[in-house]
Amino acid sequence: MDSNTEHPAPFAASxxxxxxxxxxxxxxxxxxxxxxxxxFLRELVAQPGAVGAICASSxxxxxxxxxxxxxxxxxxxxxxxxxxxxxxxxLARGVAPxxxxxxxxxxxxxxxxxxxxxxxxxIHGDAAELARLHAQGLLPPGADGAPLPIDCxxxxxxxxxxxxxxxxxxxxxxxxxxxxHGRLLxxxxxxxxxxxxxxxxxxxxxxxxxxxxxxxxxxxxxGHAARR
Ligand SMILES: C[S@@+](CC[C@H](N)C(=O)[O-])C[C@H]1O[C@@H](n2cnc3c(N)ncnc32)[C@H](O)[C@@H]1O
Numbered sequence: 001m002d003s004n005t006e007h008p009a010p011f012a013a014s015x016x017x018x019x020x021x022x023x024x025x026x027x028x029x030x031x032x033x034x035x036x037x038x039x040f041l042r043e044l045v046a047q048p049g050a051v052g053a054i055c056a057s058s059x060x061x062x063x064x065x066x067x068x069x070x071x072x073x074x075x076x077x078x079x080x081x082x083x084x085x086x087x088x089x090x091l092a093r094g095v096a097p098x099x100x101x102x103x104x105x106x107x108x109x110x111x112x113x114x115x116x117x118x119x120x121x122x123i124h125g126d127a128a129e130l131a132r133l134h135a136q137g138l139l140p141p142g143a144d145g146a147p148l149p150i151d152c153x154x155x156x157x158x159x160x161x162x163x164x165x166x167x168x169x170x171x172x173x174x175x176x177x178x179x180x181h182g183r184l185l186x187x188x189x190x191x192x193x194x195x196x197x198x199x200x201x202x203x204x205x206x207x208x209x210x211x212x213x214x215x216x217x218x219x220x221x222x223g224h225a226a227r228r
Pocket of ligand 1: 043050051052053055056057079080081082083084085086103104105106109125126127128156157158164170
């Protein structure tokens with residue numbers, strides 16, 4: 001038996017299958033290619049700095065982030081939704097979908113989020129636009145049509161791998177948009193050191209490590225300095 005016969009290539013093996021089975025294999029391949037994990041990996045290869053992680057956050061990290069959110073009357077804005085691990089945890093925490101807005105820069109990931117969470121306000125755009133979107137009334141309003149305050153910003157942005165000028169725009173927009181009483185949550189893989197949000201003027205109120213994530217992460221809870 002030659003080596004080709006002993007270890008037939010997967011392609012040759014699928015050609016040897018009956019037609020119905022070949023169609024099944026093709027469907028599985030397409031489903032895998034469209035799965036959240038493969039989309040995340042493809043975006044990582046295309047935009048390593050913007051994605052900034054080797055895989056999506058663990059459900060444990062997402063739940064711990066969501067645990068710091070108090071579902072209230074205002075908006076919760078998630079920056080960098082990715083495949084929706086944290087979005088899902090925020091909904092499980094009790095955040096009303098119509099009060100939740102997710103801003104995601106990747107078109108493919110924004111499309112995935114919009115399909116996964118049809119009631120959530122998914123915006124394909126840049127987190128640096130947050131203050132402008134809010135000021136121009138382009139975020140979901142309250143029942144009376146009036147703009148809602150942004151009570152909480154939940155950031156999964158890889159701030160440390162975003163180039164400094166773009167990072168500054170994001171930080172400025174976040175600080176400007178956050179309500180005076182609001183909270184901003186950021187996770188980072190840097191287990192020590194100040195948060196870039198502190199450099200931008202917010203005060204760190206709480207910090208904790210989550211080891212059950214790849215890699216281990218730190219969650220910072222921040223707010224406007226005057227409200228400490
Ligand atoms: C580390 S991944 C986190 C994804 C998800 N939140 C999670 O925890 O698994 C960072 C995400 O931020 C998005 N992103 C990067 N820069 C962005 C920007 N300026 N505005 C909006 N989203 C951005 C990336 O496309 C990616 O989906």
